[in-house]
Amino acid sequence: MxxxxxxxxxxxxxxxxxxxxxxxxxxxxxxxxxxxxxxxxxxxxxxxxxxxxxxxxxxxxxxxxxxxxxxxxxxxxxxxxxxxxxxxxxxxxxxxxxxxxxxxxxxxxxxxxxxxxxxxxxxxxxxxxxxxxxxxxxxxxxxxxxxxxxxxxxxxxxxxxxxxLHEKSFQDDPTRLFRLLRYQSRLGASIETATQRLFESAIEQRVLESISAFRIASELWKILHEKNVVAMWTMLQRYGLLQRRPFRGLATPEFLQGLSVLARKENVSDLEWLCLMSLFIVEADLPDFWQTTNTPKAGKKLVKSSRAAILGDESADLTEELRSVSEIFKQIQ
The missing domain is CATH 3.30.460.10 (Beta Polymerase, domain 2)
Structure with a gap:
């Protein structure tokens, strides 16, 4: 005990x-x-x-x-x-x-x-x-x-x-879409048949548009701190739960690759996650993303200088670039 x-x-x-x-x-x-x-x-x-x-x-x-x-x-x-x-x-x-x-x-x-x-x-x-x-x-x-x-x-x-508990559950609180996938992975749980149907129907009805970006960001933070973060994020992408602005840049295979690299590190800080996400956010969405997530000025500055270096070079090996991401982030601590 x-x-x-x-x-x-x-x-x-x-x-x-x-x-x-x-x-x-x-x-x-x-x-x-x-x-x-x-x-x-x-x-x-x-x-x-x-x-x-x-x-x-x-x-x-x-x-x-x-x-x-x-x-x-x-x-x-x-x-x-x-x-x-x-x-x-x-x-x-x-x-x-x-x-x-x-x-x-x-x-x-x-x-x-x-x-x-x-x-x-x-x-x-x-x-x-x-x-x-x-x-x-x-x-x-x-x-x-x-x-x-x-x-x-x-x-x-x-x-x-x-x-x-009832058919309107996901409409009442769309953050339950994220929690369903988080619990499924964390607990090794199955999803009851009717609940799976209601889950998919709620996504088709675009219920996430009824809540603020801040509430979505809060659910994403919880997932980033889970042990099975890569598996969970894969499911978010599979079901299209990242299409809402300003998060659509996090729905790409490239971001999932970067996530997989950083997730191998122990005790990833919130600032490291913020900077990684900012590298892949669609440029037009960056101001909204930074406001939603309270990204500090130092983080914004580093991201602006790093985006071109990591994402602008088509010949770059993304995995190798991101292996040193923790060293880069030390500059803003």
Missing amino acids: NTELLSLFQTLAQCAEELKLTVFVVGGFVRDCLLGLRISDADVDVVLEGDTTAYAERLHNALGGEIATHPKFLTKKLHSLEGVAVCEIDIIQARTESYVVPGALPMVRAGTLREDLERRDFSINCLACALELSPALLDGTLRRDQIVGTNQAFSDLKGPLLRV
Whole structure:
């Protein structure tokens, strides 16, 4: 058992007990524990019914870090944690969601734990475990009757099988298109037949045009930090999920080749990924791409001087050029 995680969850449970609150860890963390996957540098989502202010403050006092509050979505985020087993903790008031317009951010109101689970993206994420039972969750001894979840969630977890909860899921939140491919590769999961059909139909309906480039960029960042980034990016290209400006330059075989080279390096920095992507972004899209991704001035300067050197010479061996990309990027650090 990961002793650092156990210590963290003991603190989470103790803070809840002191306030006489019933708090649950939910979603992907529970899923990964039940699948026996290695948990490292994870984000943790905890949910309680009712106001989260007192619990968030108690955790802040116990763990440090900083609190960001998002009242519109009934969430608080404890981040910038040091010496803690996870990067950040989302503290969520149990809620329901409704989408007035496809692709828009949801309208949120307080709800029950069961309603909170039913708003999620895929069935295998509709799982919750009370914090006082977290030691059993972490060591694999938790019984099924101790987990809150739907029968569909437990059934699909055996595959694992990715299944959306309703037919409008991808229209409501098109970022789920990216998450489906990310989970498929990371979990070695299959896609349920109707979900595959809905996925392909949503792409044909160009649902990604209903969301901002910033939200797409956020999903791409998550994929870039995955172990199977090359396989995932190959699927993004296969299904045409990179045709939206300013990302269309990332849909080329040349970019995939560059990605494959840089992905061999351990601990690739965000700045390195930014510079690599900028080399392949269509020139007319660069200003929008840089604005969307907050590319620093030094990165822009290096990219402008490097584009001609790497991409302008048709005789250049792209693989060999990009083998030294990390050395080039040191100039902007």
